Amino acid sequence: MTAHMPHPAFMVAAVPLVAAFGLFFVGSYRMAAGINILSCLLTFICSILLVLEPGPSSTFFILDSLNTPFVVLTAFVAFTTSLFSYAYMKHEIESGLLTEHRLRRYHVFYQMFLASMLLALQANNIGLIWAALEVATLSTVLVLTISRTPAAIEAGWKYFILCGVGIVLALFGTALVLLGTQSVGGEGLAAMSWDQIQPLAARINPRLLDIAYVFLLIGYGTKAGLAPLHAWLPDAHSEGPSPLSAMLSGLLLNVALYVLLRFKMVFAANPDTLAPGPLLIIMGLASVFLAALALYRRRDAKRMLAYSSIEHMGIAAFAFGIGGAAANFAGMLHMLGHSLIKSALFCIAGLARIARGSNQVDAMNGLVRTNPVIGWTFLAGIIAIAGLPPFLLFNTEFLIIKATVAASPALAVVFLLGLLLAVSALIGFAQVVAFGEPPAPDHHAHKHAHVPGWAIWPAVLHLLLAVALAVAMPGFLNTWLSAIAPRLG
Amino acid sequence: MIPLADSVNIANLFGALALLMSFAMLYQRRLGSMLALFSVQSMMVAALAFWMAALKNAPDLFITGAITMLLKGGLVPLLLMVYITKLDVRREVQPAYRMGWTIALALALVTLSILISGSAMAGSNVLERNMLALGLSLVLMGFLTMIVRHNAVCQVIGFISIENGMLLAVIGAGGMPMIIELSIALAVFFSFIIFGIFFFHIRERFDTLDIRYIDAYRRDRE
Numbered sequence: 001m002t003a004h005m006p007h008p009a010f011m012v013a014a015v016p017l018v019a020a021f022g023l024f025f026v027g028s029y030r031m032a033a034g035i036n037i038l039s040c041l042l043t044f045i046c047s048i049l050l051v052l053e054p055g056p057s058s059t060f061f062i063l064d065s066l067n068t069p070f071v072v073l074t075a076f077v078a079f080t081t082s083l084f085s086y087a088y089m090k091h092e093i094e095s096g097l098l099t100e101h102r103l104r105r106y107h108v109f110y111q112m113f114l115a116s117m118l119l120a121l122q123a124n125n126i127g128l129i130w131a132a133l134e135v136a137t138l139s140t141v142l143v144l145t146i147s148r149t150p151a152a153i154e155a156g157w158k159y160f161i162l163c164g165v166g167i168v169l170a171l172f173g174t175a176l177v178l179l180g181t182q183s184v185g186g187e188g189l190a191a192m193s194w195d196q197i198q199p200l201a202a203r204i205n206p207r208l209l210d211i212a213y214v215f216l217l218i219g220y221g222t223k224a225g226l227a228p229l230h231a232w233l234p235d236a237h238s239e240g241p242s243p244l245s246a247m248l249s250g251l252l253l254n255v256a257l258y259v260l261l262r263f264k265m266v267f268a269a270n271p272d273t274l275a276p277g278p279l280l281i282i283m284g285l286a287s288v289f290l291a292a293l294a295l296y297r298r299r300d301a302k303r304m305l306a307y308s309s310i311e312h313m314g315i316a317a318f319a320f321g322i323g324g325a326a327a328n329f330a331g332m333l334h335m336l337g338h339s340l341i342k343s344a345l346f347c348i349a350g351l352a353r354i355a356r357g358s359n360q361v362d363a364m365n366g367l368v369r370t371n372p373v374i375g376w377t378f379l380a381g382i383i384a385i386a387g388l389p390p391f392l393l394f395n396t397e398f399l400i401i402k403a404t405v406a407a408s409p410a411l412a413v414v415f416l417l418g419l420l421l422a423v424s425a426l427i428g429f430a431q432v433v434a435f436g437e438p439p440a441p442d443h444h445a446h447k448h449a450h451v452p453g454w455a456i457w458p459a460v461l462h463l464l465l466a467v468a469l470a471v472a473m474p475g476f477l478n479t480w481l482s483a484i485a486p487r488l489g
Numbered sequence: 490m491i492p493l494a495d496s497v498n499i500a501n502l503f504g505a506l507a508l509l510m511s512f513a514m515l516y517q518r519r520l521g522s523m524l525a526l527f528s529v530q531s532m533m534v535a536a537l538a539f540w541m542a543a544l545k546n547a548p549d550l551f552i553t554g555a556i557t558m559l560l561k562g563g564l565v566p567l568l569l570m571v572y573i574t575k576l577d578v579r580r581e582v583q584p585a586y587r588m589g590w591t592i593a594l595a596l597a598l599v600t601l602s603i604l605i606s607g608s609a610m611a612g613s614n615v616l617e618r619n620m621l622a623l624g625l626s627l628v629l630m631g632f633l634t635m636i637v638r639h640n641a642v643c644q645v646i647g648f649i650s651i652e653n654g655m656l657l658a659v660i661g662a663g664g665m666p667m668i669i670e671l672s673i674a675l676a677v678f679f680s681f682i683i684f685g686i687f688f689f690h691i692r693e694r695f696d697t698l699d700i701r702y703i704d705a706y707r708r709d710r711e
Contacts, residue, residue: 127669134676141683150694157641157687164648164680165635172628172655174607179621179662183613189666208609489698 009061020111040079047075062124065480072222080458085243087455094424104342176212180204204274223256227286237306242350250343280321287314288418295425328485330399337392344462365436386426501705503537531561620661627654
């Protein structure tokens, strides 16, 4: 690579950003959706180039085995979701639920959201990460309320206020880390970069780091949807358009948790701070149990999926709280697997809604019989998200339990109980989809709506990948994760 | 050359006035006055930035002060006032809880902040310690303001005064790198545009800016 080429990380974030500005001027829906897909494809290709030829970390960018897998995954899911989004939004326009005029901002913010997530993942500066996540929040708020129904506006306001406050608290935590780094000799921009903070961490006043950790945990924990800070999540993820839910649940939660992980590495480097583990374990377990119980309410399919996201973020947080190479490895793999499966599920739920005209669980009865392709894929997705074999989440949950048993058998029992609670709720849901009595034919409100058959393929691809990763994980992924896992503390 | 003790006192004065505004906002019942108080608070934070810029010979902090003064001291309160006028919302809002308890809680939060920053900044100079204590107080009181008010506009004011607290703590320690500061300012500005859009949406759908009605809506549906 020549010296004049921009840093590959820069390209990954710049492509969607440029596309976002370009999309401002595109009125036609078809053209905008086309540009959306193209830009996502280009970003995905750039992210692969990034892996093949990683640049050195610079003032603004850092790329190591912790964030590279997430960058590639984010670009990939954004690409497949943009394909699905084309078909889904086409239906929304044809059935009169949305106007082309309103959709204009949807594509702009889709790209803006993608750009900010990729920037947050790659940024080598804790202030820039903060700003990127704030932009991610802002760009999703307006897409969330695109339908303008009272429920969507209520969800949007709650999301905006809770995540807004959360992110301001995260900013305060960030500022405290900056104060700490400056006090032991860091200056200017470098004082905010991961490669500077990390070695200095051991010399920072541990009490200052403790306070910073609490603020960061509350701040980024809100964004990651960890209990008890999850209140905004079920509403936001269930009210938005399906492609957005797929991106929110599959990707944004990961980015927030990733930032927490980076900070945890810093705090772990200072032996006198509060141990970051126990707090993560408590929040993780709380998330798992709370979500598992909520799953039994089973009214709205998208709400169920949103609660399941809380559960899985809780599982990952729990794994990182246990710590050690094995649990960290499993936790990161769990985040990757959850992204693949959950984004697929939100897409399938969107198609099921089109088929049945409602998000309600009751409306999903017997989907397998009336709409076999959607029904079977849905069923496979639910089995996958429940953590049953042959999907990846089975392997990761097994690894997490194994690591927990080694650390503390009692905790493993509690954790396992939470998992079982969630699994049985999800199996109940799977039964509705598989064996339920299909509603009477007059229930088909959107019978004539045409959705191309290929709209299901992105979701199928995700599920196949989740199986492939479970059966035979590629060597490079193993190398990446094994390299970083012991360093996470 | 100003003696060090005096220069610290002046910085403390600006910080303390900002905190005083937080208290005043907590018991103020009129939206317009709340906005004015917020504007004064932002001006105090800006004044502190200017003072520290001169003291530490750090030109970056002049820019920080200028951004704060223009954006939070002027533009944001003005925008909110325009929203309030256009939406014709009721100007008087009742606090949700008894005032005596709220103020007592606020005092407790300030005490907590002083205790925390004392231990967190052990070893650093008195100015940085004070600024962290004041900044943390502002953050927690902004939180309190959001909790004890049910009005969307009041919540927004509480929200941005949290940001003032963060700024206070950072200025005390010499500021942030400029590029970060600018991106934060930009993010704040865009949030305001979105806040405005939301006010109109909420008003249109729910015919009030009282958050309780919006919450109640969700509870009915569940």
